[in-house]
Amino acid sequence: MFVWVNSGTNFQRLLFDCGEGLLRQIRQPDIKAIDHLFLSHTHIDHIAGFDYFFRRNYDREGTPVYVWGPEKTSEIIHHRLLGFIWNLIGGAPGKWYVTDIGEKEMASFSFKTSEGFELKHPEGTMDFNGIVLETPGFVVKAALLNHIIPSVAYSVEEKESLNISKDRLQGSGFPQGPWLEKLKDFSLDENEVITLEGKDYALKDLRKELLIRTPGEKIAYLTDFIYDEVSRQRALSLISNCDTVVCESQYSYHDEDLAKKNYHMTTHQTASLAKEANAKKLILFHISERYSREEDYPILLEEARQIFPQTYFPEEWDIME
Incomplete structure (x- = not known):
């Protein structure tokens, strides 16, 4: 999953898996600018x-690359970084930060391109x-979920923004x-006086009236x-009142035994999770290869919609609904 976050002053690019x-x-x-x-x-x-991502970012100049994952992620990424010969690297720029997310603690490590990531x-x-x-x-x-090993689910939430109401501004006559x-600009003193049309107003009063x-x-992104x-409760806490939940749905609810055996989700389970979390929209992905796109995918979608009607596949899949 690729997410752009527009803060108003800059873009942040986030890649999930x-x-x-x-x-x-x-x-x-965009790949070269993933933060x-x-x-x-x-x-x-x-x-x-x-490796495709690494090839385009190993010597990024200016901004580091940040990688996050469950425990041992730093160890595995380090092995990947060392999987090449770096005798021509010289003093190339590039710095990577990798953070392991544990049950109680996060541990971060850095790797430098100029050192051949050694x-x-x-x-x-x-x-x-x-x-x-x-x-x-x-x-x-x-949130750390159970896939026999930990599988990290993530949510991205924009912070509340304050905006000038055009209707209120027009109605004020200012x-x-x-x-x-x-x-x-909240670095300013809220008692600062602003003169408008010959009258003085405190900044805090104008904010209250116009903002x-x-x-x-x-x-949110949840998979595997x-x-x-335990996983249900952790997932619910993470995705509560989510606008969009992107969640795996490996199996039909008819194949729940397979889901339990392989530590995956069914259509009904994923839909029930979204419904209980009061989500607005659910996107299903990571479907088992045992199912046919043409014949089975529409059935899987309908299974989920029986519980949570606002369920869809990713648009780029181009699945007839």
Whole structure:
């Protein structure tokens, strides 16, 4: 899953898992500008496209590459970085940060292109409280689910924004002008006086009258986990009131025994999770190869819609619904 987050002043590009062929659907300039790669786990089908990503970013100049995943991710990524001969690298730029997410703690390490990625530099640890990344514009949360091994589910939530209401501004009779920029600049003293049409107003009063709060969007990515009680509760907490839930649905509900055996989800389980979480939309992906796109996929979709009607496949799959 590839996510763009527009904070208003810049874009952040987030990639969730890196399966084979995935990046060929993304423009080269965007691949080279991906800020964070979030791995659910490191089974081969979720990381087989890593070399394609690495080839285009190993010597990125200016901004580091950040990789996140469950415990041992740093060890596995380090082996991947060392899988090439670096005798021609010279003093090339490039720095990678890899963070292992554990039940109680996150541990970060860095790797330098100029060193041929030979050394694994400890960057410290911090308590894991559900948040893995927080920026001024959005927050990324994570939950460890059960796939025999840990599988990390993620949510991305834009922070609430304050915007000037055009209707309120028009109704106030205030003129437009540079003074409007001060309304959203919270480094200014709220008691600062602004003169409009010959009258004085405190900045805090103008904010109260003209600014409206707009909630940010929330999207979640969950894959490769069993529908046991611990995973269910953790997933529900993560995706509560989500705008879009992107979730695996490996099996038909008729094949629940296979889902339990392989630690995956069924159509009914995924749909029930979205319904209980009060999600707005559910996107199914990661369907078992045992099912035919032409014959079985429409049936799988209908199975999920019996429980959660706002269920879809990814648009690029071009599946007749």
